[in-house]
Amino acid sequence: MNTEQILSALAYVIFAPILGGLVAGIDRKITAKMQGRVGPPLLQPFYDVLKLFEKEKVVVSRSQNFYVLTYLVFMAFTGALSYSGGDILLVIFALTLAHVFLVLGAYSVNSPYSYLGAERELIQIMLFEPIIILTAAGMYMVSKLTIEGGSFRVWDIATLTTPVILYLPGLFLAFIYVLNVKLRKSPFDLSTSHHAHQELVKGVTTEFSGSTLGRIEIAHWYETVLLMGFIYLFFGYNPLIAVAAIIIIYLFEILVDNTFSRFKWPLAMKSAWMIALILGLVNLCALYYVKGGSL
Amino acid sequence: MAYLKKSPWIMHYDASSCNGCDIEVLACLTPMYDVERFGIINTGNPKHADILVITGSVNEQNIEVVKNLYNQMPEPKAVIAVGICATSGCVFRECYNVMGGIDKVIPVDVYVPGCAARPESIIDGVVTALGILEKKKAEHKKAQKERKNAGEKK
Ligand code: SF4
Numbered sequence: 001m002n003t004e005q006i007l008s009a010l011a012y013v014i015f016a017p018i019l020g021g022l023v024a025g026i027d028r029k030i031t032a033k034m035q036g037r038v039g040p041p042l043l044q045p046f047y048d049v050l051k052l053f054e055k056e057k058v059v060v061s062r063s064q065n066f067y068v069l070t071y072l073v074f075m076a077f078t079g080a081l082s083y084s085g086g087d088i089l090l091v092i093f094a095l096t097l098a099h100v101f102l103v104l105g106a107y108s109v110n111s112p113y114s115y116l117g118a119e120r121e122l123i124q125i126m127l128f129e130p131i132i133i134l135t136a137a138g139m140y141m142v143s144k145l146t147i148e149g150g151s152f153r154v155w156d157i158a159t160l161t162t163p164v165i166l167y168l169p170g171l172f173l174a175f176i177y178v179l180n181v182k183l184r185k186s187p188f189d190l191s192t193s194h195h196a197h198q199e200l201v202k203g204v205t206t207e208f209s210g211s212t213l214g215r216i217e218i219a220h221w222y223e224t225v226l227l228m229g230f231i232y233l234f235f236g237y238n239p240l241i242a243v244a245a246i247i248i249i250y251l252f253e254i255l256v257d258n259t260f261s262r263f264k265w266p267l268a269m270k271s272a273w274m275i276a277l278i279l280g281l282v283n284l285c286a287l288y289y290v291k292g293g294s295l
Numbered sequence: 296m297a298y299l300k301k302s303p304w305i306m307h308y309d310a311s312s313c314n315g316c317d318i319e320v321l322a323c324l325t326p327m328y329d330v331e332r333f334g335i336i337n338t339g340n341p342k343h344a345d346i347l348v349i350t351g352s353v354n355e356q357n358i359e360v361v362k363n364l365y366n367q368m369p370e371p372k373a374v375i376a377v378g379i380c381a382t383s384g385c386v387f388r389e390c391y392n393v394m395g396g397i398d399k400v401i402p403v404d405v406y407v408p409g410c411a412a413r414p415e416s417i418i419d420g421v422v423t424a425l426g427i428l429e430k431k432k433a434e435h436k437k438a439q440k441e442r443k444n445a446g447e448k449k
Contacts, residue, residue, distance in 0.1 A: 044301075
């Protein structure tokens, strides 16, 4: 690791929550506008989290807060790994690990809603995983075009001069399709959501309150910024286009969030895997054939 | 800092309301009144809530439920009784199964009368509760400190 990488990792750890919180604020504002409302102030997510830190600490099980803290730490670590240009596969598995800690936290308390949320969170991880791994494989194949032997390093992929998006349009679409799983938006807000009171109270976060809930929220902000970094990788050849793409895609996901109702888990599962298999694999095979097996 | 004031999350429980007050509570969330402007979010989880909004009077069957919900909310918390039923029991007061207003079971901080209470007055009630929350927070902190000090002395 050189100093540049360490600095960008540090910058991520410090600024990602700020950026993520702002994005959440803009998100809520736009959502409100779409519903014909005025909406909360821009800084509302920060007020919410700061308030949560002011509340009484209620603990249901002894290990619960430890798991959530680990979740937050791993989320920040995953992002730092990615923004410092580390191995993309490591990033993907560290991200999964972070979520596993959240699931463990939800399982550590004795509540049916929490269990239900934890199970659904596992399903969500399963939903997202194949596509993101295929994406990593695709990026590796594209990197082979210019780099001898190819590279899994985020730094190398982000600085590729070939437009990755032109080689991986199918994978990109599949990635966009499942992005709402990680953004916790409809139609994939199965495990926890702002709108599912009747059905699962608050899912995974049901038994977390006060500062612990605040930590989950901050981890989510970290994750949002991490995912934006993933979108960037498709457009690394031109940072301006990349930023524009990130904004457009996020707006699109908000629109989807507001127009779709929640899927049942079998439909979510089937559709996501179907799309991953069809778009992703066809994309990879096509790439392989077009390049005459030289990849 | 007073972040509590900026992000009060409410939980709405229907004790035995005729549904009139419930509709009015929900009306507060619509674009017409849009309480999210004030950072108010309707959460279904007592552990995330700061303010408990109860409509309807307490009856024999839901005493436990009301108490349970109240006890699960982390401090500082406030309770708003919405509608005249929740305030006093209204015409149902004499019913064989009705206990009366919510304050028969848990401490109530704000009473919002009306049958049904209008959205404007419900929002006004929540805003009043915010002031009370701030006070409660100070009290809670003081109590915590005293408890700590007492613990040290032992
Ligand atoms: S106050 Fe009136 S509207 Fe409200 S619950 Fe009672 S009877 Fe119904």
